[in-house]
Amino acid sequence: xxxxxxxxxxxxxxxxxxxxxxxxxxxxxxxxxxxxxxxxxxxxxxxxxxxxxxxxxxxxxxxxxxxxxxxxxxxxxxxxxxxxxxxxxxxxxxxxxxxxxxxxxxxxxxxxxxxxxxxxxxxxxxxxxxxxxxxxxxxxxxxxxxxxxxxxxxxxxxxxxxxxxxxxxxxxxxxxxxxxxxxxxxxxxxxxxxxxxxxxxxxxxxxxxxxxxxxxxxxxxxxxxxxxxxxxxxxxxxxxxxxxxxxxxxxxxxxxxxxxxxxxxxxxxxxxxxxxxxxxxxxxxxxxxxxxxxxxxxxxxxxxxxxxxxxxxxxxxxxxxxxxxxx
Amino acid sequence: xxxxxxxxxxxxxxxxxxxxxxxxxxxxxxxxxxxxxxxxxxxxxxxxxxxxxxxxxxxxxxxxxxxxxxxxxxxxxxxxxxxxxxxxxxxxxxxxxxxxxxxxxxxxxxxxxxxxxxxxxxxxxxxxxxxxxxxxxxxxxxxxxxxxxxxxxxxxxxxxxxxxxxxxxxxxxxxxxxxxxxxxxxxxxxxxxxxxxxxxxxxxxxxxxxxxxxxxxxxxxxxxxxxxxxxxxxxxxxxxxxxxxxxxxxxxxxxxxxxxxxxxxxxxxxxxxxxxxxxxxxxxxxxxxxxxxxxxxxxxxxxxxx
Numbered sequence: 001x002x003x004x005x006x007x008x009x010x011x012x013x014x015x016x017x018x019x020x021x022x023x024x025x026x027x028x029x030x031x032x033x034x035x036x037x038x039x040x041x042x043x044x045x046x047x048x049x050x051x052x053x054x055x056x057x058x059x060x061x062x063x064x065x066x067x068x069x070x071x072x073x074x075x076x077x078x079x080x081x082x083x084x085x086x087x088x089x090x091x092x093x094x095x096x097x098x099x100x101x102x103x104x105x106x107x108x109x110x111x112x113x114x115x116x117x118x119x120x121x122x123x124x125x126x127x128x129x130x131x132x133x134x135x136x137x138x139x140x141x142x143x144x145x146x147x148x149x150x151x152x153x154x155x156x157x158x159x160x161x162x163x164x165x166x167x168x169x170x171x172x173x174x175x176x177x178x179x180x181x182x183x184x185x186x187x188x189x190x191x192x193x194x195x196x197x198x199x200x201x202x203x204x205x206x207x208x209x210x211x212x213x214x215x216x217x218x219x220x221x222x223x224x225x226x227x228x229x230x231x232x233x234x235x236x237x238x239x240x241x242x243x244x245x246x247x248x249x250x251x252x253x254x255x256x257x258x259x260x261x262x263x264x265x266x267x268x269x270x271x272x273x274x275x276x277x278x279x280x281x282x283x284x285x286x287x288x289x290x291x292x293x294x295x296x297x298x299x300x301x302x303x304x305x306x307x308x309x310x311x312x313x314x315x316x317x318x319x320x321x322x323x324x325x326x327x
Numbered sequence: 328x329x330x331x332x333x334x335x336x337x338x339x340x341x342x343x344x345x346x347x348x349x350x351x352x353x354x355x356x357x358x359x360x361x362x363x364x365x366x367x368x369x370x371x372x373x374x375x376x377x378x379x380x381x382x383x384x385x386x387x388x389x390x391x392x393x394x395x396x397x398x399x400x401x402x403x404x405x406x407x408x409x410x411x412x413x414x415x416x417x418x419x420x421x422x423x424x425x426x427x428x429x430x431x432x433x434x435x436x437x438x439x440x441x442x443x444x445x446x447x448x449x450x451x452x453x454x455x456x457x458x459x460x461x462x463x464x465x466x467x468x469x470x471x472x473x474x475x476x477x478x479x480x481x482x483x484x485x486x487x488x489x490x491x492x493x494x495x496x497x498x499x500x501x502x503x504x505x506x507x508x509x510x511x512x513x514x515x516x517x518x519x520x521x522x523x524x525x526x527x528x529x530x531x532x533x534x535x536x537x538x539x540x541x542x543x544x545x546x547x548x549x550x551x552x553x554x555x556x557x558x559x560x561x562x563x564x565x566x567x568x569x570x571x572x573x574x575x576x577x578x579x580x581x582x583x584x585x586x587x588x589x590x591x592x593x594x595x596x597x598x599x600x601x602x603x604x605x606x607x608x609x610x611x612x613x614x615x616x617x618x619x620x621x622x623x624x625x626x627x628x629x630x631x632x633x
Contacts, residue, residue: 057421119618122625126364126420126564130556131621137553138614145610147603254553258428265425295440301432308426309414 004320008273011280019175031171032243037283038178039239044263044275045185046232051261052270053193054225055205056121059257060132063116063139064109064230066252068237070143071105073155073247080158098163098177102238109234110227112139117226121219133254140252154248161242168242178239182276185232190272192228201225233260262304268314277315334465336586337579342471344578345478349533350555351562351570352485353526359565360501360522361416366427367407368530368555369548370434375400375531376538376547377438380447389452393535400531401524408523413516431549439545446542449535474536481529482571489567498522502565557613561620563630572628577613584612 015038022030043065050056078085078094085092095101120131144152160168168174192198204211204218211218241247250256259282267278285303289296311318354368378399383392407430415423451470458466489495497518500508509515534548541547558577562569589605596604620628 051421057424059424119621122621126358127560127626129364129420129424130560131617133553134557134560134614134617137550138611141610142607145603145607254549261425262428265421269421295436297432297436298440301429301436304429304432305411305426308418308422308429309411312422 004271004273004316007277007316007320011273011276015179015276015280019172023172028171031175033283033287035171035175035178035243036240037280038175038182039236039243040260040263040283041276041279042178042182042185042239043233043236043260044267044279045182045189046229046234046236047260048229048264048270048275049189049192049232050226050229051264052274053189053198053205054201054222054229056222056226056229057129057261058120058132058226058229059129059254059261060116060120060134060136061230061233061260062252062254062256063136064113064233065237065240065256065260066139066143066247066249067109067112068105068234068239069241069247069251070149070155071108071234072101072161072238072241073157074149075101075104076157076161077149077155096159096161098161098168098242101161101242102235105234105238106231109237110231112234113227113230114223117223117230121222121226133257136252136257137254140249140254143249143252150248152249154246154250157241157245160245174243178243181235181239185235186272186276188228188232193272197221197224266304266307266314268316271314271316274314274316281315331463331465332586334461334463335467336582338467338471338475340579340582341575342474342478342578343582344575345475345482346533346537347551347554347558347578348478348482348571348574349529349536350551351558351574352482352567353529354552354555355559355562355565355567355570356498356522357526358559360498361519363412363415364420364423364427365412366424366552367430367434368526369550369552370431371400371404371527371530371548372534372551373434373438373545373548374403375534376449376543377442377447377534378531379535379538380449380543381442383449384447389450389455389539392449393532396531396535397528400534401528403531404527405520405524408520412523413519416519435545442545444545446544449538449543451539470539477536481532485529485567494521554613557617559627561617561627563627566627566629569627569629576616580613580616581609584609588612 015034019031019034022028022034043061046064047058047061050058050061075085075094076096079096080094083094085094116132116135120128120135123131143149149155160174162168163177166173166177168177193202200211200216201221201224203214204216204221208218211221237251240251263275263278263282265278266281267274267276285300286296289299293299307314313322350368350372353371354365357363357365357368375396379392379396382395383389386392411426411430415426418426455470455473457469459469459472461467487495489498497508497513500513501515501518501522505515508518530548533551537551538547554577558573559570560573561576562571562573585606588609589602592601592605592608595601624630
């Protein structure tokens with residue numbers, strides 16, 4: 001595990017040093033790119049709680065990513081148009097304050113995860129994969145056919161939302177905020193994996209029957225993990241929407257779900273920093289290969305196929321060797 | 328609302344349903360026999376549509392185009408099975424999902440590279456275009472009626488194939504015990520390739536047939552793929568009969584939901600609000616149907632295993 005610790009430390013240092021270097025050499029574009037990677041990493045860290053820890057292959061996490069995004073879009077657009085969110089029974093205004101938006105994004109995605117999880121977790125295996133995919137698609141079509149918030153065209157926000165005491169329009173400041181949220185997500189994931197809950201969840205992943213025999217409830221454990229997982233991904237969605245100052249049904253699309261899974265796998269499943277490594281690699285590839293060819297998805301597909309067929313364990317697994325796992 | 332409109336919409340729902348069945352049958356067979364979840368099934372649908380559009384453009388013959396769609400999709404399916412899918416049978420579902428997701432990326436971008444980003448058009452042949460008058464004075468497009476006929480015929484043929492032929496016996500044996508039929512001397516690798524190519528050919532046929540009433544473009548397969556997942560979740564994975572019942576249920580729910588829900592809300596709301604709420608809910612109707620079936624029967628209507 002020492003090599004993995006070394007790798008993780010280098011990754012963290014890189015995440016701090018790279019934007020500072022970009023700032024010093026006056027390349028704000030690279031800071032935006034790094035912000036994108038950090039936010040997508042947070043979405044991956046969220047999914048990894050369900051996927052890595054709980055063994056739940058969710059292909060519907062775009063639902064939570066999109067709900068977080070739309071929470072930001074809806075609140076900010078109401079505030080910017082001075083149009084109350086609801087007027088009855090009491091008048092509630094929109095808001096452009098990031099902490100408030102984040103809390104609402106967290107609550108909304110947690111609720112959605114609770115509903116989707118409660119239904120989907122009645123099944124397992126391949127049914128679970130297909131059902132989460134279908135629920136994700138349900139939100140996608142709902143967002144397209146609901147005209148109040150832009151429908152198919154999406155919703156633009158004129159100015160990035162504010163954070164008390166900080167100037168979020170400065171790319172480096174917004175990067176710092178996103179990195180702080182990623183760090184928070186990583187701490188949650190780390191503590192969760194070490195906690196009695198995490199150990200019980202791991203037991204349920206390895207053998208649901210044995211877990212039941214010692215008095216644990218796999219359904220309850222999985223549902224809790226799924227909700228925490230969806231909530232973190234929802235927070236990433238709110239940040240992502242703020243980065244682009246734009247939300248659209250694309251955030252709900254099945255490709256988004258697929259890409260979040262790809263971050264986790266490219267980096268390494270069930271490793272704390274796996275999604276971070278994966279998202280950084282993905283955004284780098286997108287930038288480098290996207291510059292080489294319009295058809296860069298072919299190369300991404302070939303690389304992914306290679307990782308699945310030959311390099312199991314992802315980037316961290318190939319560099320640091322197999323994880324110490326007791327299953 | 329007139330009875331004619333209702334009859335038309337029911338026929339549209341049936342047509343949509345039988346096309347979904349062609350997609351779902353392959354998926355459910357591949358899962359039942361090989362235990363594989365194949366996200367790239369939508370790409371085979373797309374390949375069928377593109378092959379048909381290309382051949383129809385070159386020769387002008389719709390029948391040749393259909394043959395080309397079947398052949399191209401079956402060949403692509405067999406090739407992919409031998410090169411990639413074969414290595415995935417022993418892996419867990421996560422690896423299967425990722426590898427087939429990678430295949431989607433390769434197929435979609437490859438098709439965009441060859442054919443460009445603009446949609447192609449596949450015309451309905453003259454001898455199938457125009458309406459036909461059904462009993463009761465309903466004018467209905469001939470082509471859509473033919474689609475219903477073709478879909479039901481394929482469903483019947485598939486049923487006979489599974490229950491009456493030697494290949495069908497092997498497929499059913501493969502579903503219940505892989506090791507045993509390998510031990511009895513059946514070449515299981517060849518059987519898997521044949522089943523996969525059969526499923527691919529059905530998807531390709533669906534792509535070509537639907538391509539004539541929609542545009543043929545990159546990414547056309549995945550929305551249908553996800554609907555096919557809903558179908559087999561409702562019907563029960565591995566069951567052909569479940570796929571047929573599920574497909575017809577989904578087709579009818581989607582079409583009739585779009586017709587009835589806005590009208591239903593118009594009874595209690597003002598028209599513009601009713602139209603938007605109704606259409607938003609109609610787009611969710613099949614997923615609500617799926618959730619309902621799951622609560623009632625978690626392994627689907629005809630499913631045996633979880």
